[in-house]
Amino acid sequence: MQVEGRDFRTIWPDRGHVSVIDQTRLPHAFETVSLRSMEDAARAIADMVVRGAPLIGAAGAYGAALAMCDDASDDGLRRACARLLATRPTAVNLRWGLERMERRLAALPASDRADAAFAEAAAIADEDAETCAAIGNHGESLIRAAFEKSGRDRVNVLTHCNAGWLATVDWGTALAPIYKAHRAGLPVHVFVDETRPRNQGASLTAWELAQEGVAHTVIVDNAGGHLMQRGEVDLCIVGSDRTTRAGDVCNKIGTYLKALAAKDCGVPFYAALPASTVDWRIVDGLRDIPIEERSPEEVTHLAGMAVDGRVERVRLTPQATPARNPAFDVTPSRLVTGLITERGVCDASAEGLASLFPAEAKAA
Numbered sequence: 001m002q003v004e005g006r007d008f009r010t011i012w013p014d015r016g017h018v019s020v021i022d023q024t025r026l027p028h029a030f031e032t033v034s035l036r037s038m039e040d041a042a043r044a045i046a047d048m049v050v051r052g053a054p055l056i057g058a059a060g061a062y063g064a065a066l067a068m069c070d071d072a073s074d075d076g077l078r079r080a081c082a083r084l085l086a087t088r089p090t091a092v093n094l095r096w097g098l099e100r101m102e103r104r105l106a107a108l109p110a111s112d113r114a115d116a117a118f119a120e121a122a123a124i125a126d127e128d129a130e131t132c133a134a135i136g137n138h139g140e141s142l143i144r145a146a147f148e149k150s151g152r153d154r155v156n157v158l159t160h161c162n163a164g165w166l167a168t169v170d171w172g173t174a175l176a177p178i179y180k181a182h183r184a185g186l187p188v189h190v191f192v193d194e195t196r197p198r199n200q201g202a203s204l205t206a207w208e209l210a211q212e213g214v215a216h217t218v219i220v221d222n223a224g225g226h227l228m229q230r231g232e233v234d235l236c237i238v239g240s241d242r243t244t245r246a247g248d249v250c251n252k253i254g255t256y257l258k259a260l261a262a263k264d265c266g267v268p269f270y271a272a273l274p275a276s277t278v279d280w281r282i283v284d285g286l287r288d289i290p291i292e293e294r295s296p297e298e299v300t301h302l303a304g305m306a307v308d309g310r311v312e313r314v315r316l317t318p319q320a321t322p323a324r325n326p327a328f329d330v331t332p333s334r335l336v337t338g339l340i341t342e343r344g345v346c347d348a349s350a351e352g353l354a355s356l357f358p359a360e361a362k363a364a
């Protein structure tokens with residue numbers, strides 16, 4: 001996507017290294033960093049310099065490629081993939097990307113692995129950009145239909161967290177339909193959940209939408225249900241970090257509560273995701289998806305720009321107050337209207353996913 005008129009992806013190979021946008025600096029500064037080793041890539045994923053399920057899949061793949069520049073032995077490959085996989089447990093794309101790299105590299109002599117690894121990581125990145133564009137095309141029709149049904153001068157979409165181009169290699173998942181609708185001239189407006197505690201909505205989704213010129217309004221996480229009750233939300237579109245073969249959707253903490261409100265208010269609730277986010281091994285998301293617990297300090301502290309322009313970090317709670325920070329929750333498929341994928345829109349069910357991905361469903 002464009003940043004001040006220049007085309008960017010979130011990750012790209014750069015003279016033997018890997019460059020990424022440092023998402024911890026947004027929205028107050030647009031900075032890139034160079035990953036020069038597998039360890040750099042692992043830390044970038046763990047510290048959320050890069051984040052979002054498809055992007056951490058691509059970052060894991062490039063991390064494996066960087067590892068092959070240092071130690072292309074079988075043990076080196078195994079240790080690199082284990083290290084990268086351990087950085088964040090919930091998004092299945094990370095495992096999907098690393099398993100694809102291992103399959104590609106294991107059969108090659110060590111001397112061929114570095115070049116092949118960068119080529120495979122680049123293929124993963126290119127495919128993700130194409131996949132997300134396709135998700136956008138399929139999702140655009142849902143926004144168009146909601147606009148026509150609304151009878152208003154604009155269509156209001158609510159989204160949670162950041163499932164935009166910053167969460168992928170390009171285009172995004174939940175935001176891709178919004179970008180496609182906006183570029184097609186549809187009057188789309190987005191209610192952006194701030195998404196405590198890391199505020200990916202307020203800091204990343206708002207920044208992305210402003211760069212693209214899409215009308216949007218940041219709201220506190222607890223306001224979405226109220227707006228839906230008052231008929232101000234035409235549909236919800238969120239991302240996914242892991243979707244089960246039966247259509248349960250694991251996404252940023254708070255997604256489940258939005259889905260409950262949407263169900264109660266009769267608002268269509270969609271998850272947008274590429275096939276690389278489907279975990280065909282599992283059916284029951286509540287039972288089988290590992291939920292990442294992050295540092296309590298993400299809850300007790302907040303970072304932002306002070307009036308003098310410096311970015312500061314402040315404590316919100318009393319010194320000794322404990323906090324818990326589960327980073328994701330699981331929305332059961334019964335609360336999901338449909339899944340927007342690169343092959344079309346389907347029911348959030350085993351039958352729905354199998355109808356679009358028969359080979360993957362059968363092979364699982």
Ligand SMILES: CSC[C@H]1O[C@H](OP(=O)(O)O)[C@H](O)[C@@H]1O
Nearest residue numbers: 051052053161163167239251252
């Ligand atoms: C398109 S995946 C986006 C997904 O990833 C986010 O999690 P995080 O920022 O912790 O990586 C969030 O769950 C988004 O919906």
